[in-house]
Amino acid sequence: MSEILNLSRRGFMKNVFSAGAFVLGARLFPRALWAAAIEAEDPLSGAAFHPGVFVGLEPDGTVTIVAARSEMGTGSRTGLPRIVADEMEADWSRVKIVQALGDPKYGNQDTDGSHSVRSFFDVMRQAGATARTMLVEAAAQQWKAPTAECEARLHTVVHRPSGRTASYGSLAAAAAALPVPAPGTLKFKPRSQWRYIGKDASVFDLEGLCTGQPLFGMDARADGMLYASVEHPPVLGGKVTSVDDSEALKVAGVKQTVAIDPFKPPHGFQPLGGIAVIAENTWAAFQGRQKLKIAWDNGPHASYDSDAYRKDLEQTARQPGKVAWNVGDVDAEFAKGGKTLEAGYYVPLLAHASMEPPVALADYRDGKVEVWAPTQDPQAAQETVGQVLGIPKENVICHVTLLGGAFGRKSMPDYVAEAAILSKKAGRPVKVVWTREDDIKFDYYHAVAAMYMKAALGANGMPSAWLQRSVFPPIGSTFAPNSTYGGGGELGMGFTDTPFAVPNLRAENGPATAHVRIGWLRSVANIYHAFAVQSFAAELAHAAGRDPLDYLLALIGPDRVIPKTALGTDYDNMGGDYKDYPIDTARLRRVTQMAAEQAGWGKRKPGSGQGIGIAVHRSFLTYVATAIQVEMDDKGKVRIGRVDTAVDAGTIVNPESVRNQFEGAAVFSTSLAKYGEITATHGVINQGNFQDYPMCRINEAPREIHVHLVESEAPPAGVGEPGVPPFAPALCNAIFAATGKRIRELPLSRSNLA
Amino acid sequence: MQLKVNGVGRSFDGDPEMPLLWYLRDVLGLAGAKFGCGIGLCGACTVHQNGEAVRSCLTPMKSLAGVEITTIEGLGAGGLHPVQKAWMAGDVPQCGYCQPGQIMQAVALLKSKPHPTDQDIDEMMQGNICRCGTYQRIRAAIKAAAGEGA
Numbered sequence: 001m002s003e004i005l006n007l008s009r010r011g012f013m014k015n016v017f018s019a020g021a022f023v024l025g026a027r028l029f030p031r032a033l034w035a036a037a038i039e040a041e042d043p044l045s046g047a048a049f050h051p052g053v054f055v056g057l058e059p060d061g062t063v064t065i066v067a068a069r070s071e072m073g074t075g076s077r078t079g080l081p082r083i084v085a086d087e088m089e090a091d092w093s094r095v096k097i098v099q100a101l102g103d104p105k106y107g108n109q110d111t112d113g114s115h116s117v118r119s120f121f122d123v124m125r126q127a128g129a130t131a132r133t134m135l136v137e138a139a140a141q142q143w144k145a146p147t148a149e150c151e152a153r154l155h156t157v158v159h160r161p162s163g164r165t166a167s168y169g170s171l172a173a174a175a176a177a178l179p180v181p182a183p184g185t186l187k188f189k190p191r192s193q194w195r196y197i198g199k200d201a202s203v204f205d206l207e208g209l210c211t212g213q214p215l216f217g218m219d220a221r222a223d224g225m226l227y228a229s230v231e232h233p234p235v236l237g238g239k240v241t242s243v244d245d246s247e248a249l250k251v252a253g254v255k256q257t258v259a260i261d262p263f264k265p266p267h268g269f270q271p272l273g274g275i276a277v278i279a280e281n282t283w284a285a286f287q288g289r290q291k292l293k294i295a296w297d298n299g300p301h302a303s304y305d306s307d308a309y310r311k312d313l314e315q316t317a318r319q320p321g322k323v324a325w326n327v328g329d330v331d332a333e334f335a336k337g338g339k340t341l342e343a344g345y346y347v348p349l350l351a352h353a354s355m356e357p358p359v360a361l362a363d364y365r366d367g368k369v370e371v372w373a374p375t376q377d378p379q380a381a382q383e384t385v386g387q388v389l390g391i392p393k394e395n396v397i398c399h400v401t402l403l404g405g406a407f408g409r410k411s412m413p414d415y416v417a418e419a420a421i422l423s424k425k426a427g428r429p430v431k432v433v434w435t436r437e438d439d440i441k442f443d444y445y446h447a448v449a450a451m452y453m454k455a456a457l458g459a460n461g462m463p464s465a466w467l468q469r470s471v472f473p474p475i476g477s478t479f480a481p482n483s484t485y486g487g488g489g490e491l492g493m494g495f496t497d498t499p500f501a502v503p504n505l506r507a508e509n510g511p512a513t514a515h516v517r518i519g520w521l522r523s524v525a526n527i528y529h530a531f532a533v534q535s536f537a538a539e540l541a542h543a544a545g546r547d548p549l550d551y552l553l554a555l556i557g558p559d560r561v562i563p564k565t566a567l568g569t570d571y572d573n574m575g576g577d578y579k580d581y582p583i584d585t586a587r588l589r590r591v592t593q594m595a596a597e598q599a600g601w602g603k604r605k606p607g608s609g610q611g612i613g614i615a616v617h618r619s620f621l622t623y624v625a626t627a628i629q630v631e632m633d634d635k636g637k638v639r640i641g642r643v644d645t646a647v648d649a650g651t652i653v654n655p656e657s658v659r660n661q662f663e664g665a666a667v668f669s670t671s672l673a674k675y676g677e678i679t680a681t682h683g684v685i686n687q688g689n690f691q692d693y694p695m696c697r698i699n700e701a702p703r704e705i706h707v708h709l710v711e712s713e714a715p716p717a718g719v720g721e722p723g724v725p726p727f728a729p730a731l732c733n734a735i736f737a738a739t740g741k742r743i744r745e746l747p748l749s750r751s752n753l754a
Numbered sequence: 755m756q757l758k759v760n761g762v763g764r765s766f767d768g769d770p771e772m773p774l775l776w777y778l779r780d781v782l783g784l785a786g787a788k789f790g791c792g793i794g795l796c797g798a799c800t801v802h803q804n805g806e807a808v809r810s811c812l813t814p815m816k817s818l819a820g821v822e823i824t825t826i827e828g829l830g831a832g833g834l835h836p837v838q839k840a841w842m843a844g845d846v847p848q849c850g851y852c853q854p855g856q857i858m859q860a861v862a863l864l865k866s867k868p869h870p871t872d873q874d875i876d877e878m879m880q881g882n883i884c885r886c887g888t889y890q891r892i893r894a895a896i897k898a899a900a901g902e903g904a
Contacts, residue, residue, distance in 0.1 A: 073849030073886050202845050209850030210838045212786025212826035216851060219785035227780065252769055281780035282789070283772045355790050355798055355851040355885045404788070404851025405885050436791040656845050660888070664848055667887025690795040690883065699876035701889040 002123045003027040004130040004183065007054075008176030016064060016098050017056040022134070022176040026053040026127045053120070053127045054100075055084050057135075061155060061169030063090045067097050068106035069116045070376045071205070072354075072403035072410065073664075074720040075657030076116035078204045080124055083117075083653060086196040087128025087189060089152035090168070097204050102378025102398035110377040112411050112520060113574060114620035114718025117653055121716050129186045131175075138174035139166045154195075191713065200656035205402065217374030217401040220361040222429035226255060228422045229285040229433060232274040232442050233262065235298040235683035236516055243275055247291035253284030257292070258425045260418060266481050267517060269384040271418045272442060278426050282433050298683060304515035306348070306448075306679035313450035313512055314344055317471045321508035322485055325496035325568035328504030333456050333465035341543050342454040345532040346745040349678035350446035351693060352521055356404020357439040362419035363429035368395045373416045374403035381413035385420040396420070407668075408520035412444045437688040444519025445678055447472040447512075451532035461544020462554060465504040468536075470495055470529060473514035484511035486525070488570035494529035494617060494725060496568035499583050500537075501557025507568070515683060522668065523724035526619040531746065534615035534729035539742060548733060549596050549614055556616075559586035574620055580715045581621045587648045590710060591625040592616045594646035598708055599627035609633075613733025615726035620718025623648040623710075626666075626726040628702070630734040636754030638735055640670060640702040645723060647707060650714035658719045662707040665723025670696040673728040674748045755819040759784070760828025770816035774808075775799045777815055778825060786826035786854045790883070797882030800855040801825045807862035809881075826854040829861065837861050840899035848886035856882050860896050869900050 007023040017023050054066040065084050071077035077097060085095050100106055108119075132152045139157035140147040143164060150159050155168045191198075208215050233239065245257040255278045262273030277288035334340065360373040362385075369389065375381045378398040386393035403410055415432060422430040434442075449472035458464030474490060476483035486495075486509045496507050521527075541551030562583040564571070573581055596602075596614055604610065609632040616625035629641040643666050652658050675694040679686045687693040732743040735753065743751050756765050759782060766777065778784045778801070787810050790798030794809040801810045802824040829835045834842070837860050847853045856879070863870055863878040870878070875893055884892065 073847075075848075202842065203847070205850070206842050206845070206847065207834075209847040209853055210841045210857065211830070211834070212784075212854040214785035216785075216788075218789060218851075219779075221783065281772075281776055283769070283776040283780070286792075287769075353885060355796070355849065355883065356788070357790075403849060405849045407885075433789070436793075436796075660845065660848055660891070663890055664887035667889060668885070670887075671885075689793055690791055691793075695796075695883045695885060696887070697880040697883060698889040698892065699880045701887070705890050 002126055004127060004180050006176070006178070006180050013054065016066065018058055020173060021056045021058050022172040023054065023056040024127055024131055026123050053084070053123055055088065055127050055131055057131065057168055057172045057175070059169050059172045061094055061167055063088070063095045065095060065097055066100050068100040068109055070109070070111040070400050070403055072111065072376065072406035074661060075203050075654055076111065078201060079117055079653040079657060080120055082196040082201060083121060083124035084128040086194055087125045088131045089154055091155040092196060094155060099400050102382045102400065104379060109379050110411055112376055112408060114720040114722065115574070117716045118576065118621065118718060125188060126183065126186065129188050130180060133181050133186060134175040134178050135168055135171050137178055138171045142166065142174060197651070197653050198655065201654050203657065215402040216356055216404045217372060218356050218359045218404060218433070220372035220401055220431065222361060222363050225361065225429040225431055226278050226280065226426055227282045227285045227433060228276045228278045228430050229282070229289045229435065230260065230274050230276045230418060230438070231289050231292055231294060232272045232438065233296055233298070236267070236301045237262070237299040239273065239297045239299065240275060241295045241297050244293040245275070247293070248277055248288040251284055251288040251291060253280040254288035255279055256426065258422055260421055266479050268479055269380060269412050269414050269417070270388065271414050271421065276418070276422055276432070278422060278430060285433070286435065301515045302683040304680050304683040306681070309448070310346065310450070313448065313471050314346065316510040316512065317344060317450040317452035317469045319510060321469050321471070321510035323506060324491045324509045325507040327566065330465045330467050330504045330506040333504045336456070339457045340454060341457065341540060342452070343536055343539055343744060345451040345453070345528070345535060347449050347528040347531055348676070348746065349448045349516065350521055350672060350676045351440045351443045351678050351687070352407045352409035353440060353693060353695065354405030354407055354409055357434040357436055358409070358415035359431065359433050360416040360419040361429060361431040362416070362423040364420060364423040367391055369420050369423065370397040370399070371416055371420060372399040372401055373413070374401050374406070374410055375413050375416060376403065376406050376411040377413065380411070381416040384413045384417045388417045389420055389424060407522040409444060412519055436690070440687050440689065440693050441685040444478065444517040446521035446527065447474070447518050449528035451528060453532055453536040455536070455540055457540070457543060461540065461546060463502050463540060466500065466502045467506050468495065468498070468533065469508045469510060471510035471512050472525070472528065473512040473518050475518050475520065477514035477518055484513055485509055488572055490525040491568070492571050492573070493525035494533065494619060495525065496571055497583060498533055499562060499585055499588055499618065500555045516680065523619060523721040526617065526725040527672070527728070530615065530617040530725035531728050534617065534726060535732055535744065538613065538733040538736065549601055552614065552616065553589060553592060556585050556589050556592065559589065576621045581717065583618065587623045588616055588618060591623045591646040591648050594708055594710065595625035595627040595644045598646065598706060599629065599642065599644040601627060609738055611734045611737025611739070613730045613735070613737055615730035615733060617725040619722040619725050622717040622719065622722040624722045624726055626730045628730045628734045630731065630738055632738050632753060636752060638748065638753065640731070642704045642706070643702040644706045644708065646710065648710035648712055649717045649719050650712050651716045652709060653716065655709055658709060659707040661719045662723040663705045666705045666727060667696050667701050669724050669727030670701060673731050673746055677747050757818045757820065758822045760824060766815055768815065770814060772815050773811050774801070774813040774815060774818060774823065775810035778810060784825050784827050788851055788855060790852065796852070797859055798852045798855040800858040800882065802858060802862065805865065807859050826858055829858070835861065836902045837864065837899045840895040840902065844891045844895040844898060846888050846891040846895050848888055852882060852884045856884065856892055860892070860899070863896065864900060870896060
């Protein structure tokens with residue numbers, strides 16, 4: 001339980017709540033820090049607050065809920081407030097949502113890892129229940145009636161015996177004067193009385209999004225603002241050796257050029273450096289930039305070449321690596337000399353390519369800077385901006401706009417720091433706009449990975465030993481340049497938790513050096529791990545002469561909760577308490593069967609250019625199985641017909657948003673599987689825009705995507721990312737069923753399927 | 755030179771090569787048309803030029819003398835356009851960034867094909883990328899709007 005505080009009449013967040021509002025906050029701080037903060041700020045009244053959830057009730061009945069996490073299209077800005085409103089018995093039509101600034105008082109604001117609902121579900125309910133309890137108490141006191149005779153019903157408190165009612169707004173002042181009830185005394189609504197949790201809702205910003213309102217970072221404006229575009233070093237770590245900006249400065253509207261210093265390793269979230277052109281409008285900045293003449297020192301990463309790098313990765317994957325997880329004795333089983341199968345898989349670098357490229361507006365004045373940015377992590381933005389300007393992070397005010405897509409890219413605030421540097425230099429507000437080419441050539445890429453799989457086939461063709469190796473440049477390289485092995489976070493994503501009933505199993509990780517910035521992309525390491533594991537499972541089924549679905553279910557084995565002790569010691573379960581979120585193979589089996597049944601598995605005979613494939617994967621504590629039906633045309637082009645995705649994400653807050661996420665994941669994954677590939681030559685990224693880094697379009701999207709949600713009372717789990725991992729292996733398994741051709745490298749555009 | 759944007763007369767004397775997109779966004783402060791690729795490959799910047807869908811990122815100002823431009827801000831002058839209503843009823847947007855372009859393209863599609871087939875939708879909408887992957891809902895919303903006689 002968190003601590004709930006009555007913040008009414010304390011002038012807290014004056015720009016959000018009126019003086020007469022009834023305001024509650026929830027403390028998300030560890031108690032020790034909390035006590036220290038109170039003492040430091042206001043030892044007498046204890047009125048210093050570090051609450052993480054704010055809800056306020058105005059005398060006119062408006063309920064204001066502060067959204068502290070970033071909205072990039074997953075719907076959490078709507079979902080989290082609906083949890084508060086439900087417990088509060090608030091009328092959703094009277095709820096207003098206000099976006100929080102970056103501030104540690106909100107706890108972790110980094111909107112990543114598909115955990116907004118999971119991490120904040122309980123505290124949101126607690127805040128709502130506290131507000132409701134205090135409103136009921138206020139009414140009971142006014143009526144001099146026993147509290148037990150009063151109850152909250154949709155923005156009103158009712159006195160049951162007399163039928164008397166009082167509106168929430170009329171009770172705000174009285175509730176504001178009450179003490180907060182002890183957490184242990186709170187009564188939560190039973191599930192059967194939930195009004196909003198589990199019910200479909202449109203997102204809060206729906207009308208604004210459909211009418212072109214200026215909600216995004218790209219749309220931010222400030223009086224007197226200028227626009228900037230930055231020519232970055234073409235190779236990571238490159239430096240400017242000379243620059244001639246005379247032609248650039250002649251372009252109408254161009255004001256000045258500014259050199260941005262190269263980063264000091266490790267690059268982290270620092271800007272890449274380069275030369276910025278600042279102008280009166282974006283177009284002039286783009287034009288001026290094209291006229292820059294820059295000579296670069298490309299540095300050591302100029303040796304990076306994707307083809308050679310791939311060979312190295314694949315070779316490393318054929319060698320023993322660092323053991324990340326071991327069960328039984330794989331070597332002894334292989335030494336018996338029975339039938340074995342081995343295969344290598346490859347997934348290239350991927351770029352995020354959110355529709356809104358990186359963009360930020362900054363206004364620097366007198367040692368302080370205000371920024372407006374589509375950022376997943378406003379506190380990291382404050383920290384990075386503070387660092388590059390040499391000012392305390394508290395002097396960085398970060399407004400979070402809506403994000404025009406993010407997929408992990410906007411957790412890295414390098415572009416926000418660029419805007420701040422340029423505003424300081426120009427003495428005016430500056431908006432830095434990345435072009436699509438900047439976005440694709442200077443991303444924090446999803447890691448390229450080589451996987452190696454080997455199994456010994458025992459009775460019924462089931463594996464008696466299973467060896468898997470994963471080699472990829474780790475995200476850790478962004479923070480420590482010499483980091484070459486995967487971190488526990490990456491290895492815990494579908495690699496040290498393969499939930500198969502195999503007596504001997506070993507997972508090894510080999511080293512890889514990064515030559516580009518590596519970052520998080522929607523579902524992260526699950527992408528390559530699920531691709532290899534779920535493709536290999538189907539390969540084994542084929543070798544055993546068995547139906548892939550039956551074989552997959554046999555691999556999952558009997559229904560059981562896998563004990564934590566049976567997993568690798570570093571397994572962190574995405575930060576989820578293993579007691580609440582154990583690996584439960586019954587849930588894995590259920591979604592697998594559900595997807596297969598809904599897809600009509602076994603009803604159609606594969607072959608003659610048609611096929612069905614299936615894959616299942618647990619990620620972000622959610623169980624997802626996807627069955628895909630494909631048809632091949634005579635030119636070897638794959639047409640994705642129907643997709644059935646079964647999802648067990650525990651308790652679901654907004655099913656409409658969840659369906660949207662899994663429909664979207666199917667399309668995102670279609671892009672990834674068919675086209676997703678970033679390559680480098682001499683350290684320079686070869687792709688730049690949608691002609692060479694293509695996206696799935698409406699005509700090639702799956703024709704029907706059916707999302708089947710398992711009804712569950714389990715604690716809520718992630719929904720933004722887990723739709724991605726099973727898609728590519730299910731697709732390749734379907735293509736195998738249709739053509740007999742096994743695809744072991746992505747994207748499909750590399751394979752001739754004719 | 756003179757043009758009309760959402761029914762309002764405007765005069766422009768800046769760089770004749772400047773694409774309409776940046777005139778709308780930076781000069782007029784109309785942010786509905788979005789920057790997505792700058793080379794006409796994603797459709798996020800779609801607006802109407804004399805009623806036809808065009809990519810404003812590729813449309814230089816010098817080509818617009820006497821032309822009537824409609825952006826999403828000017829689409830539903832008398833309230834929401836039926837296509838916007840269909841988009842809302844179908845909960846189409848996720849991040850929403852591409853949706854003004856999708857909506858402007860869909861309005862143009864329905865003008866030329868009031869009852870589009872799936873193939874018509876494929877042909878007319880494939881220039882508009884949605885990275886969140888809302889295509890299934892876009893298709894359904896277009897059909898719903900067609901039923902309403904958009």
